[in-house]
Amino acid sequence: MPWWIWASVILFALVLLVSIVRNLIPEDPDQLFAEAEAALQQQQPAVVQDRIERLRPFDAFSGKVAYLEGAIFLGRNMPLKAIPLLLQASESNDIRGKALVYLGQSYGRSGQLPEAIEVLKSALDDPESGDRSRSILAGMLSSVQAYDEAIEHLNVLIERNVDPAQILALRAEIYLDTHRFKEAAADLEASISANEADPAIGSKAVKMLRARTMINDFSSTGGVEDKLDNPVSQNHFKSLRYLSEGKLEDAQRALEQAIMEGADTPMLSGVFGKITAAHDNPQLALDGLPRVYTACLTSPRNADLMRTLQTLATQAGENELAARCAENVDGLEAIRRQMFAQLEVVAPNYDDVEGRLILADLALDCGETEFADRIFQGLVLFFTDHESVIQERRASFEARRLPLVPIPAPPGFNVSVDSLTNEEPPPIPPRSPK
Numbered sequence: 001m002p003w004w005i006w007a008s009v010i011l012f013a014l015v016l017l018v019s020i021v022r023n024l025i026p027e028d029p030d031q032l033f034a035e036a037e038a039a040l041q042q043q044q045p046a047v048v049q050d051r052i053e054r055l056r057p058f059d060a061f062s063g064k065v066a067y068l069e070g071a072i073f074l075g076r077n078m079p080l081k082a083i084p085l086l087l088q089a090s091e092s093n094d095i096r097g098k099a100l101v102y103l104g105q106s107y108g109r110s111g112q113l114p115e116a117i118e119v120l121k122s123a124l125d126d127p128e129s130g131d132r133s134r135s136i137l138a139g140m141l142s143s144v145q146a147y148d149e150a151i152e153h154l155n156v157l158i159e160r161n162v163d164p165a166q167i168l169a170l171r172a173e174i175y176l177d178t179h180r181f182k183e184a185a186a187d188l189e190a191s192i193s194a195n196e197a198d199p200a201i202g203s204k205a206v207k208m209l210r211a212r213t214m215i216n217d218f219s220s221t222g223g224v225e226d227k228l229d230n231p232v233s234q235n236h237f238k239s240l241r242y243l244s245e246g247k248l249e250d251a252q253r254a255l256e257q258a259i260m261e262g263a264d265t266p267m268l269s270g271v272f273g274k275i276t277a278a279h280d281n282p283q284l285a286l287d288g289l290p291r292v293y294t295a296c297l298t299s300p301r302n303a304d305l306m307r308t309l310q311t312l313a314t315q316a317g318e319n320e321l322a323a324r325c326a327e328n329v330d331g332l333e334a335i336r337r338q339m340f341a342q343l344e345v346v347a348p349n350y351d352d353v354e355g356r357l358i359l360a361d362l363a364l365d366c367g368e369t370e371f372a373d374r375i376f377q378g379l380v381l382f383f384t385d386h387e388s389v390i391q392e393r394r395a396s397f398e399a400r401r402l403p404l405v406p407i408p409a410p411p412g413f414n415v416s417v418d419s420l421t422n423e424e425p426p427p428i429p430p431r432s433p434k
Contacts, residue, residue: 027054029055029058029060029061032051032054032055033051033055033061033064033068035047035051036048036051036052036055036068037068039051040068040071040075043075045072045075045076048068048071048072049072051068052065052068052069052072055068063088063089063091063092063095063099064089064092064095066085066086066088066089067085067086067089067092067095067098067099067102069082069085070082070083070085070086070089070099070102070103070106071086071102073085073106074086074102074105074106074109077109079105079106079107079108079109079110080106080110082102082103082106083103083106083107083110086099086100086102086103086106087103089103090103096123096126097123097126097127097128097129097130097133098128098129100119100120100122100123100126100129100133101120101123101129101132101133101136103119104116104117104119104120104123104133104136104137105136107119108140108381108382111382111383111384111385113140113144113350113351113382113383114350114351116140117137117140117141117350120133120134120136120137120140121133121137124137131157131160131162134153134156134157135153135157135162135163135166135167137153138150138153138154138157138167138170139170140382141153142170142173142174143374143377143378143381143382144350144356144378144382145177145343145346145347145356145359145374145375145378146347146348146350147174147177147178147343147347148347149347149348150170150174151171151174154167154170154171154174155171158171164190164191164194164195165191165192165194165195165198166191168187168188168190168191168194169187169188169191169200169204171187172184172187172188172191172204172207172208172211173207173374175187175211176207176210176211177371177374178340178343179214181211181212181214181215182211182215182217184207184208184211185208185211185212185215185217188204188205188207188208188211189208189220189224191204192204192205192208192224192227201227202227202228202229202230205224205225205227205228206228206233208221208224209221209224209225209237209240213237213240216244217244218240218241218244218245221237221241225237225238225241231257231258231261231262232258232261232262232268233258234258235254235255235257235258235261236254236255236258236267236268236271238254239251239252239254239255239258239271239275240271240274242254243271243274243275243278246278248275248278248279251271251275252275255268255271255272255275258271264291266295266296266298266299266302266305269291269292269294269295269305270292270295270302270304270305270308272288272291272292273288273291273292273295273305273308273309273311273312274308276288276292276312277308277311277312277315280315281315282315282316282317283316285311285312285313285315285316286316286317286318286410286411288312289309289312289313289316289318289321289410289413290410290412290413292305292308292309292312293309293321293407293409293410293413295309296309296325296403296407297403297407299367300328300402300403300404301332301364301365301366301367301403301404302367303328303329303332303333303336303366303367306325306328306329306332306403307325307329309321309325309407310322310325310326310329313325313410316410318410318411320408321407321408321410324405324406324407324408325407327404327405328403328404328405328407331404331405332366332367332404333366335362335365335366336362336366336368338362339359339362339363339366339368342355342358342359342362343359346359351383353379353383353386356375356378356379357379357389357390357393359375360372360375360376360379360393360394361393363375376390376393376394
C-alpha cells in the first residue's frame with residue numbers, strides 16, 4: 001500500500017487508542033464543576049451544559065448539577081424554571097450560599113420580591129457569597145425605595161471595600177433621591193477616584209456636578225467638567241462654577257458657548273437667569289424676565305427655575321409675578337414634603353404597588369421626574385402583572401405641563417399660562433441685547 005494510506009491507518013489507530021484510554025480514566029467531577037462555574041462567570045452556556053451532562057453520572061453532585069441548571073435557566077430569563085432547581089441546590093451545604101444568591105435573583109425576576117429579599121438575607125453570613133448577596137440585596141431594596149435599609153447594607157460593603165466604584169455610586173443615587181446632596185457629591189467623587197477607567201465616569205461626573213450645584217459648592221470638583229463628553233454639559237457646569245465664584249463675565253461666556261454647542265434649553269435659561277440676578281440690576285432683570293418666564297412655562301414644576309423667576313421679578317419691581325412665583329415655589333415644596341412622607345410609608349412595605357404609584361405621582365407633581373422614573377422602573381421590574389397600570393400612570397406626566405398657580409406674563413410679552421395647552425411648549429423668545 002502507498003505510504004500515505006499506512007499513515008492514515010496509524011493516525012486513526014492513535015486517535016482511537018487515545019479515546020479508549022481517556023474513557024478508561026475516570027473524569028474528575030470537582031474539575032468538571034470548577035470548569036462549569038468558570039464558564040458561568042464568562043457567560044458560556046454551551047460549556048456549562050456540556051459539564052452538566054458529564055457530571056450527571058456522579059450522584060454526589062446532584063445538588064451541584066441542579067445549581068448549574070438553575071443558573072442556566074436564570075441566564076435564559078426563565079426564573080420560574082430556575083427556582084425549584086435552586087431550592088434543591090440550596091440544601092447542599094457546600095454550595096448553599098451560591099445557590100441562594102441565584103435563587104434570590106430568580107424570585108426577584110419572577111415578581112416575588114418579598115421572597116427574593118428574604119432569601120438574599122439568609123445568605124448574608126455565607127463566607128463565600130455573603131458580599132455578593134448583600135450587593136444584590138442593596139440594589140433590590142434601592143429599586144423599591146427601601147432606602148434606609150439599602151444604605152445599611154451599602155455601608156457594610158463600603159467598610160469592607162467591596163467594589164467601591166459601584167457601591168459608592170449606588171449609595172450616591174439614594175442620596176440624590178433623598179436630597180442629601182453633600183453626601184451624594186462626596187460619594188460620587190470617591191466613586192470616580194476608585195475607577196477612573198469606568199465607562200460610566202461621564203454619567204457619574206454629571207451627577208456629581210448636579211449635587212455640587214444644589215449645595216452651590218464647586219470647591220473640590222477637580223476640573224471634573226473636562227471628563228464630560230458633552231460640550232453643552234461641560235460649559236453648563238463651568239458657567240455655574242464661575243457664577244459661584246462671582247466671575248460673572250466668565251459665567252456668561254461659558255453659557256453662550258453651551259448654547260452655541262447645543263440649543264437654549266430651560267436648564268440653560270435658568271443659568272442665564274441666575275447670572276442676570278447676580279447683577280442685581282432692575283433693568284437687566286426686566287429684560288431677562290421673558291426668557292426665564294418661558295423656561296418656567298416649558299418646565300412648570302421646576303422649583304429652582306420658578307425661584308429664579310421670582311428673584312428677577314422682585315428685582316424688576318413686578319410684584320404680582322413675584323408673588324405668583326412664590327406661591328408656586330411654596331406649593332412645590334409642600335408637595336415635595338408630602339413625597340418624602342410617602343417615601344417613609346412605602347419603604348418597609350416592599351410589595352405596596354399602589355403606595356409607590358402615589359409616590360411617583362407626588363414626584364411628578366413637584367418636578368422630581370428622575371426620581372419618578374426610578375420608581376416606575378422598579379415597579380416594572382418587580383411587578384410585571386401591574387405593567388399596564390404603571391405605564392398609564394407614567395404617561396400621565398404629560399398632564400403636568402402647567403404651573404400649580406398661573407403666572408402672569410412679563411410686560412410686553414404676549415404668551416401667558418392661560419393660553420397654553422398640553423400639546424407644545426411656547427417658543428423661547430430672543431435674548432435681550434447686552
